[in-house]
Amino acid sequence: MSESPIISLRDVRRDYALGAERVHALQGVSLDVVRGDYVAIVGPSGCGKSTLLNLIGVIDQPTSGTVAIDGKRVDDMSDREATQFRLRNIGFVFQRFYLMPILSALENVALPMAEAGVPKDERVKRATGLLTYVWLGNRQRHRPSEMSGGEQQRVAIARALANQPKLLLADEPTGELDAKTGTEIIALFQRLNNDGTTIVVVTHDEELASAARRKIHMRDGRVVDG
Amino acid sequence: MRAVLAKASLVRHRARTMLAILGVAIAAAMLLDMVMLATGMRESFRQLLLTRGFQLRLSPKGTLPFDTDATIGDVAGVMSTLRRNSDIREISPVLGGSIHIAVRGRDVSASILGIDPKVQGDYELLSGNDVTAANAIVVNARLLGELRSKIGDTISVSTGYDPQTRSYSGQRALVVTGTVRFIYGASDQSAAAVRRETLQEMNAQLPTRAGDRASLFMIRVRDSANVEATRHWIESQLPNVSALSIATAIAQVDQRLSYFRQLSLILGAVSLFVGFLLVTTLVTVSVNERAGEIAVLRAIGVSRSHVIEQIVVEGVFISLLGAIIGLALGLATARYLNSILSAFPGLPMAIDFFLFQPRAAWSALGLLIASGIGAGVYPAFRAASLPIAETLRKEAIA
Amino acid sequence: MLLALLLVSALTQDSTVAKPLPTRERIPRTIAIDEVLADQAHLHVGDRVSISPLPNTPGDTVIIGAIVRRGADPSEVARGDLKVRLHLDQLQTLSNYGDRVDRFAIQTKPGTDIRSLIERVNGIAFGFRAYPSSEIAVETSRTFQVVSRFHRAIGIITIVASSVFLLCIMVLKVEERRRDIAALRLMGISRATVVRAIITEAALIAVLGSALGIVLGWLVSVFVNWHYQAVYRTPLAFSIVTPMIVIVAVALSLALGVGAGIAASLRLVRQPPLALFGR
Numbered sequence: 001m002s003e004s005p006i007i008s009l010r011d012v013r014r015d016y017a018l019g020a021e022r023v024h025a026l027q028g029v030s031l032d033v034v035r036g037d038y039v040a041i042v043g044p045s046g047c048g049k050s051t052l053l054n055l056i057g058v059i060d061q062p063t064s065g066t067v068a069i070d071g072k073r074v075d076d077m078s079d080r081e082a083t084q085f086r087l088r089n090i091g092f093v094f095q096r097f098y099l100m101p102i103l104s105a106l107e108n109v110a111l112p113m114a115e116a117g118v119p120k121d122e123r124v125k126r127a128t129g130l131l132t133y134v135w136l137g138n139r140q141r142h143r144p145s146e147m148s149g150g151e152q153q154r155v156a157i158a159r160a161l162a163n164q165p166k167l168l169l170a171d172e173p174t175g176e177l178d179a180k181t182g183t184e185i186i187a188l189f190q191r192l193n194n195d196g197t198t199i200v201v202v203t204h205d206e207e208l209a210s211a212a213r214r215k216i217h218m219r220d221g222r223v224v225d226g
Numbered sequence: 227m228r229a230v231l232a233k234a235s236l237v238r239h240r241a242r243t244m245l246a247i248l249g250v251a252i253a254a255a256m257l258l259d260m261v262m263l264a265t266g267m268r269e270s271f272r273q274l275l276l277t278r279g280f281q282l283r284l285s286p287k288g289t290l291p292f293d294t295d296a297t298i299g300d301v302a303g304v305m306s307t308l309r310r311n312s313d314i315r316e317i318s319p320v321l322g323g324s325i326h327i328a329v330r331g332r333d334v335s336a337s338i339l340g341i342d343p344k345v346q347g348d349y350e351l352l353s354g355n356d357v358t359a360a361n362a363i364v365v366n367a368r369l370l371g372e373l374r375s376k377i378g379d380t381i382s383v384s385t386g387y388d389p390q391t392r393s394y395s396g397q398r399a400l401v402v403t404g405t406v407r408f409i410y411g412a413s414d415q416s417a418a419a420v421r422r423e424t425l426q427e428m429n430a431q432l433p434t435r436a437g438d439r440a441s442l443f444m445i446r447v448r449d450s451a452n453v454e455a456t457r458h459w460i461e462s463q464l465p466n467v468s469a470l471s472i473a474t475a476i477a478q479v480d481q482r483l484s485y486f487r488q489l490s491l492i493l494g495a496v497s498l499f500v501g502f503l504l505v506t507t508l509v510t511v512s513v514n515e516r517a518g519e520i521a522v523l524r525a526i527g528v529s530r531s532h533v534i535e536q537i538v539v540e541g542v543f544i545s546l547l548g549a550i551i552g553l554a555l556g557l558a559t560a561r562y563l564n565s566i567l568s569a570f571p572g573l574p575m576a577i578d579f580f581l582f583q584p585r586a587a588w589s590a591l592g593l594l595i596a597s598g599i600g601a602g603v604y605p606a607f608r609a610a611s612l613p614i615a616e617t618l619r620k621e622a623i624a
Numbered sequence: 625m626l627l628a629l630l631l632v633s634a635l636t637q638d639s640t641v642a643k644p645l646p647t648r649e650r651i652p653r654t655i656a657i658d659e660v661l662a663d664q665a666h667l668h669v670g671d672r673v674s675i676s677p678l679p680n681t682p683g684d685t686v687i688i689g690a691i692v693r694r695g696a697d698p699s700e701v702a703r704g705d706l707k708v709r710l711h712l713d714q715l716q717t718l719s720n721y722g723d724r725v726d727r728f729a730i731q732t733k734p735g736t737d738i739r740s741l742i743e744r745v746n747g748i749a750f751g752f753r754a755y756p757s758s759e760i761a762v763e764t765s766r767t768f769q770v771v772s773r774f775h776r777a778i779g780i781i782t783i784v785a786s787s788v789f790l791l792c793i794m795v796l797k798v799e800e801r802r803r804d805i806a807a808l809r810l811m812g813i814s815r816a817t818v819v820r821a822i823i824t825e826a827a828l829i830a831v832l833g834s835a836l837g838i839v840l841g842w843l844v845s846v847f848v849n850w851h852y853q854a855v856y857r858t859p860l861a862f863s864i865v866t867p868m869i870v871i872v873a874v875a876l877s878l879a880l881g882v883g884a885g886i887a888a889s890l891r892l893v894r895q896p897p898l899a900l901f902g903r
Contacts, residue, residue, distance in 0.1 A: 016616075051615070059525050060615035079530060087527025094618070098522035102234035115528045159526065241891070242795060249792040252785045287679050391750075466679050485852075493778070500789055511796045559781065566773050571766045 004071075006166060006198050007033035007056055012065030012075075014051050025051040026062070027221040035166075038193040039200045039226075040212035048221040049202045050171055056200060057092050057169045058082045070166055087116055091160030095172035097152040099144040105131060105155045106140040112162040130158040134188060150181030157188060161197075168192065170201040174208055186211050228532060232539035235512065246508045247548045253501030254552020254594050259560050259580065260494030261590040264487050266581030268476055274576045275472045277409050278347030280318065280444035281453045283475065284460065284467045290478060291470070292322055297439040298467055301422075304443065307463050313456045315448045318345040321422050322441040323429065326387040326394060329373055333387060336369050336416035339408075340425030347409070347444050349419060353377065354404025357421050363400040366408055369416035377402055383418075385428040385435070396428040410574045443467075486579065494590075501548070501594050505541045505601035513537055513609035518621030521614045530610045537606035538599055545598025549591045557582065653714055654689030660857050661706040662691045675708070677718055684718065686710075696860040730754075787880050794884035795891065798822060802892055809897035819889045826885025833881065834874045841865060841873070 014026040025048045033039050041049045054060035055067055058074045059082075067075040074085060086092075099108045109127040118126070131137055134154040144152050153173060160168055170189070174182035186208050193199050193213075203209055216226035236243045275283075284304075286296035298304060301319050308317050321340035326333050339348055343356045349364070354377040357364055363383065365373070375381060379402050386395030400420065408417050422440070429435040447456050453471050460469040470478070480487070513520065523533055560580035567579040655675065657667060667673065669688055676683025692709065716722065732738065738756055745754040762769075798805075808818055845863040852862045 050619075054615040057525070059618075060613070083524065083527055083529045086525065090527075092525050094522065094525075096518075096621075098518065100231070100234075100519065102231070102238055107230075111523075111528075112526050115526075115532065163527070239799075242799065245788075245792045245795055249789050252788055256781070256785060484855075489778075500785075504789060504792055507793050507796050511800045514800060515802075563774065563777055566777055567770060569770050569773075571770075 004035060005032035006035040006037075006070050007031075007200070008066075008068040008071075009052075009055070010066045012052075012055060012062045012067060014048070014055065014060070015063045024221055026055070028065070029218075029221070029223055030065075031216065031223055031226075033198065033200060036193075036196060036198055038189070038198075038211075038213045039216060040209040040214070041200065041202045041216045041218060042204070042209050043218035043224075047218040049218050051221075052218070053169055053171050053200065053202045056167070057090055058086050059092070087112060088163055089166045091157075091162070091165040091168045093153070093156050093160050093168065093170040093173050095175040097144070097149075097156045097176070099152055099155055099159070101144050104141050104143055105136060105147070105158075108144070108155055109158045109162055112159060116163050118163075127158070127162070130161055131155070133161075134158045148181070149177050150184055153177060153181075153185055154188065157185075157192075161192075166198065168197050168199045170199065170203075172203055172205075173201060174203070174205045182207065228536040229539055231536050232543060235516075235536075236540055236543055239512075242508070243544065246504055246544050247551065249504045250501050250544055250548025250594070250598070251551035251555055253497045253504065254549045254591060255556035255559055256497035257494050257501070257590050257594055258552060258556030258587055259563065260490040260497065261586050262556075262560050262580040262582055263563075264490040264494070265583055265586050267483055267486065267577070267579050268480060269583060270576070270578040270581045271479055272472055272476055274409070274574060275475060277576075278444075279446055280316075280347050281447050281450065281472055282445040282457055282460070283470045284443040284445065284464070285441070285470065287466050287468050289468065290475075291442045297321065297435070297441050298443070299437055299439050301438045301440045304440070304464060304467075308443070308445070308460065310463075311456060311459055313448050313452045314445055316345050316446040318342060318347055318444040319422060319440040320346070320348060320442045320444065321425050321429075321439060323385055323425060323435065325418060326384045327373060327381055328394070334369075334372050334416070335387070336365075336372075336418055338383075338385075338417065338425060339419045340422035341419055342422060346419075349406040349408045349411075352405045352407055354402075356404060357419060357424075359401075359403070360421055360424050361398070361400050362403040363418050363420050364404045364406045365402060365418045366411060366416065367405055368414075369418055370402070370405055372416055373402075375402055377404060383428070385425070386432050395431050398424070398428050400424075409576060412572050413568070413575045415572070498594060498597060501545070502597040502601045505544055505598045506605065508544065509537060509541050509602045510605040512540065513605050517609060517612060517617050520609050521612060521617035521621065524610065524614050525618070533610040534603065534606040537609065538602040541598045541602025541606075542595065545595045548598075549594055552594075553587070553591065652685050652687045653711060655686045655711075656690040656692050656709040657688055658692050658694055658707040660694070661708065662688075664706070667691075675710070675718065677720075684714065686714075694858050696858060729757075783876065787884075790880055791884040791887060794826065794881075794888040798885075798888035798892060805892055806897040809893070815893040818893050819886070822889035823882060823885045826888075827878070827882050830878045830881025830885075834877045837877060838870055838873065 009032075010030050012026055012029045013024070015022055015024050017023070027048075029048075029052060041052060043049050051060070055062055055075075056069070058067075058069070058077065062075050065075070066073060069085070069089060072085075074082065077085060099105075100111065103111065106124070106127050109130050110123040113123040113126060128137070128140065131140055134157055136151060136154055136158070139147065139151060144155070147155070153176075157168075157170075157173075160170075173189075174185050177185065182205060189199055189201070189208075190211055199212075201208060201212065209215055214226060217224050283291050284298070285291045286294070286298055289296055305317055305319065308314055319342060323338050323340070324335055325338045326335050328334075341348060341357075343358060349366075351364070352367075354364070355362070363381070370376070373379075373381060380399050381402060382394075382397055383400050384394035384397040387393075388395070406419065408415075408419075411417050426436075426438065429439075445456075445460075447453050457469045457471050457474075460467070520533055524530065560582070564578055564580040568575075568577075652672060655673075661667065667688055669691060671688045672685055673688065674683045674685050692707075694707075710718075712725070716724070732741065742754045742756065805818055809815070842865050845865050848863045849861055853859065
């Protein structure tokens with residue numbers, strides 16, 4: 001494991017309006033994550049953990065404070081820069097999978113590669129390899145509607161890995177899955193981390209949190225432990 | 227990939243897509259019809275006037291050709307004056323009138339043209355021979371049917387008929403030498419043609435129509451570029467005539483039929499607007515449903531412009547398919563509407579109100595497709611610009 | 625009439641009142657001209673003009689006795705004719721027409737049986753026929769019959785097109801609310817209730833839309849009449865909104881609106897609620 005932080009947050013705040021009220025989702029969060037680490041962010045509902053993950057994933061911007069990924073400031077990027085950054089450096093896995101229902105598993109995985117300009121042959125080869133890695137080599141042509149929840153989430157993970165990102169971020173990846181399927185996903189994350197992928201997950205799932213090397217506890221928009 | 231995504235998205239909701247395509251097709255058909263109506267009449271009329279290459283027409287002052295019974299006197303003098311202009315290549319004097327023929331106790335009336343067969347531009351010989359002899363007459367199919375005659379028959383033709391005494395004047399025995407199609411003839415008109423001198427002789431007994439007269443002169447100018455100059459020259463030399471170029475004739479007819487142009491403009495604009503509205507509604511509903519999907523695409527790194535492109539492509543697919551179907555539909559509807567308007571009394575058979583002109587048609591359909599693109603852009607831009615995190619949160623709650 | 629046209633062209637060509645040419649009559653008689661001619665040639669009651677059968681030929685000096693408003697005659701509308709009225713004998717003399725006319729117009733005493741009068745006249749007439757004025761009107765308005773048929777065809781096409789457009793937009797808008805409908809169904813609300821609710825909404829929109837459409841149509845009709853009456857200088861009404869037209873239009877739009885609502889809602893309630901959620 002290398003020592004240089006791949007994620008670095010300093011005094012990050014995130015406020016947003018909810019009707020007439022102002023919600024302080026994050027209140028001065030500072031943390032570092034080193035390369036190759038496997039971090040679980042845990043806490044009660046509404047503590048700000050998903051908000052924190054969104055900021056790390058550059059799909060949201062802080063109200064104040066700085067966010068750096070692999071030494072590069074991302075909190076003040078333009079939309080175009082942020083989009084490009086996400087495409088090449090970050091893989092995101094969502095609770096609800098969010099696969100394109102009209103594309104096959106292979107096409108879903110190839111989608112980010114197509115956006116990155118990878119030639120078609122190369123795309124197909126890499127997507128096939130990724131699906132095999134997540135134990136879905138024989139389900140390439142199936143649509144999401146023809147797959148179980150666990151299979152869909154594995155496709156989503158393969159998609160997140162499409163452009164060989166520096167970071168894999170997962171927001172409640174086992175939230176919609178049964179216990180047995182959840183265990184498969186946990187095992188997959190383990191394997192990914194062992195193979196060198198830096199992973200940050202947000203979760204309520206105790207088993208998933210325990211599988212991580214490090215737990216960060218949050219409450220009321222602050223890091224209280226970890 | 228974007229085209230694949232767009233097509234798949236449309237296929238996902240087949241019925242909705244088909245309905246939208248049908249709607250756009252109807253809008254396209256109406257737009258096409260209105261473009262054909264707006265430009266067709268003028269072009270059809272222009273083509274008709276140019277059929278025999280005569281660029282100028284002279285009629286009695288202040289009238290349009292054959293609009294009234296007025297005639298121009300001293301044809302020889304007029305011809306002589308016109309021949310002084312070297313730009314004038316050919317002159318065809320035409321005398322119009324009506325004839326009466328007694329058929330089995332019944333009076334059959336028809337219109338008649340007195341022409342010079344060497345230069346005439348009023349009819350096409352379909353069978354038999356032209357009016358080379360002084361006692362020859364050519365007739366159209368309708369008149370031949372009414373007379374129950376055939377080529378070679380001799381008929382007694384009169385230019386005057388007194389219904390009070392039921393007597394004929396200006397009578398002459400003429401031989402039917404051929405059948406013709408009158409270029410400017412209406413579909414319900416019986417018509418015939420003889421040599422102008424023949425008609426003049428028959429008119430000799432009619433006080434108002436006697437003499438060396440013509441209803442109209444058709445003129446061919448050597449160089450098309452000099453038509454206007456020749457027109458001005460003629461009017462300066464012959465104050466009793468109005469000289470009409472094709473452009474002025476069209477302008478006169480345009481003025482009379484301006485209602486159709488205005489109608490076509492209004493209905494065309496409405497069609498375009500409705501097509502735009504349909505595509506915009508479809509795209510808006512489509513992206514509203516897929517807000518989550520769109521946010522995820524943005525989250526995984528698909529750029530805003532690519533997302534917009536994909537959505538706009540959906541609008542283009544619908545507009546394109548709609549335009550193609552609309553083309554076929556529009557042509558069929560135009561034919562039907564044209565058949566209604568062709569029943570205008572006295573309208574030359576050759577005039578079409580709805581004329582397909584490729585350039586105008588493609589421009590109209592191109593405009594529809596462009597509006598389809600425009601219709602998709604705004605909802606697409608809005609959807610692609612939604613804050614990613616907030617949208618994902620809302621979708622998760624929903 | 626045709627002579628009048630020639631006369632007019634000579635006058636308007638000069639665009640000033642012509643100097644009297646050598647006259648046949650010593651005491652000028654009066655003529656009446658239509659308002660368009662008066663306008664174009666800047667003529668007024670009391671002006672002296674010369675009328676002749678051909679341009680630049682001797683004619684009669686006459687005085688303009690009256691300026692006449694155009695009648696609501698459809699057959700005259702699109703033509704650019706300028707009309708002049710002369711005393712019959714003067715026109716007959718000028719035109720060398722002799723003691724002839726083109727037609728007689730007969731006004732009968734109130735209560736006269738027109739049909740039997742026409743039969744009696746035609747029975748003794750020799751070389752002419754009598755017709756009721758209404759028949760002549762129909763014959764001379766053939767042009768406008770064609771236009772009416774054209775309008776009817778356009779109207780039918782518009783109705784068909786509007787039906788498709790309306791159905792299209794209704795389906796899209798109802799589908800937008802598929803999740804709401806799914807939630808209602810999951811709560812136990814019956815299909816019939818959901819369909820009734822959507823139809824009620826569609827009917828309300830149709831009623832409001834019809835009312836707005838009637839007002840809009842009436843305004844457009846007023847504008848069309850104003851515009852074309854000014855362009856063609858005629859009191860002819862080009863567009864008339866009758867109670868029957870209003871009733872038919874409202875009935876049609878209600879039927880279309882409600883029909884589209886029914887079609888759109890039935891489409892959705894047939895699907896299982898979870899499918900509407902996309903699962």
